[in-house]
Amino acid sequence: MDIKKMLEYQSIDVKRKEEIRRFNKLKVVEDINKAHAIITKAKQALDKLNKEIEDLVSQLNSISSRYKDQFDLLKDTEANLYHIADENEADFYIKTINGYIQTIETLAQEAKRLSEKISNNKTNRDNCMATGKKANTEFLKLKEEYDQEAKKTKEIRGGFEEKLAKIGLSNEDLEIYKQVAGENKYPVLHVLRDNYCFCRIEMPGSVTQKVKASGWCICPDCGRILISEDAYEKAKA
Numbered sequence: 387m388d389i390k391k392m393l394e395y396q397s398i399d400v401k402r403k404e405e406i407r408r409f410n411k412l413k414v415v416e417d418i419n420k421a422h423a424i425i426t427k428a429k430q431a432l433d434k435l436n437k438e439i440e441d442l443v444s445q446l447n448s449i450s451s452r453y454k455d456q457f458d459l460l461k462d463t464e465a466n467l468y469h470i471a472d473e474n475e476a477d478f479y480i481k482t483i484n485g486y487i488q489t490i491e492t493l494a495q496e497a498k499r500l501s502e503k504i505s506n507n508k509t510n511r512d513n514c515m516a517t518g519k520k521a522n523t524e525f526l527k528l529k530e531e532y533d534q535e536a537k538k539t540k541e542i543r544g545g546f547e548e549k550l551a552k553i554g555l556s557n558e559d560l561e562i563y564k565q566v567a568g569e570n571k572y573p574v575l576h577v578l579r580d581n582y583c584f585c586r587i588e589m590p591g592s593v594t595q596k597v598k599a600s601g602w603c604i605c606p607d608c609g610r611i612l613i614s615e616d617a618y619e620k621a622k623a
């Protein structure tokens with residue numbers, strides 16, 4: 387590992403990350419991200435509601451077709467009733483008619499329940515659209531300022547990225563650096579003093595020996611790159 391280059395890389399990478407943090411903390415960036423999140427959420431909710439409404443409407447259609455069938459049967463049965471002379475047979479028909487009426491009532495209740503659900507979902511859909519529209523207006527209002535800031539940070543980050551590339555870190559070292567650094571681990575490299583890592587864990591003998599022998603070792607606890615004081619002084623010289 388080229389510790390001198392790694393330290394250089396780290397010092398510029400810290401500035402690059404500070405720039406990312408600065409940008410993300412800008413009010414316009416926070417506000418536009420919030421607006422964007424609201425728009426996304428509203429869109430998802432809207433999709434879900436539309437699917438539910440579609441499903442409820444199809445349930446309602448099926449109920450009204452069943453309702454119509456039962457009603458037709460009822461009418462036919464009622465029409466027949468007047469031609470029946472036999473009392474027992476008439477009783478049977480009346481029972482059948484009552485059965486149809488009961489089914490029709492149940493279907494009507496079910497239709498009412500579905501209609502209410504559809505109506506509620508439509509209200510929710512209106513609210514969702516209003517929320518999304520408001521967030522979208524906010525988003526558009528912020529966009530110009532955001533774009534300017536985004537352009538600025540892109541240039542600044544580009545400058546740091548150029549500097550990082552110029553260091554000429556080997557692929558192997560770059561791989562290690564990136565693995566350790568992740569999104570926001572800093573420092574990536576830490577000088578091992580008194581056998582303690584940055585993470586305040588005392589290093590076992592095997593680690594301190596390896597640091598002494600090869601100039602560096604990965605902390606088994608926090609995964610940072612521990613470097614020896616010697617290697618650090620040499621790199622700084």
Ligand SMILES: [Zn+2]
Nearest residue numbers: 583585605608
């Ligand atoms: Zn550690």
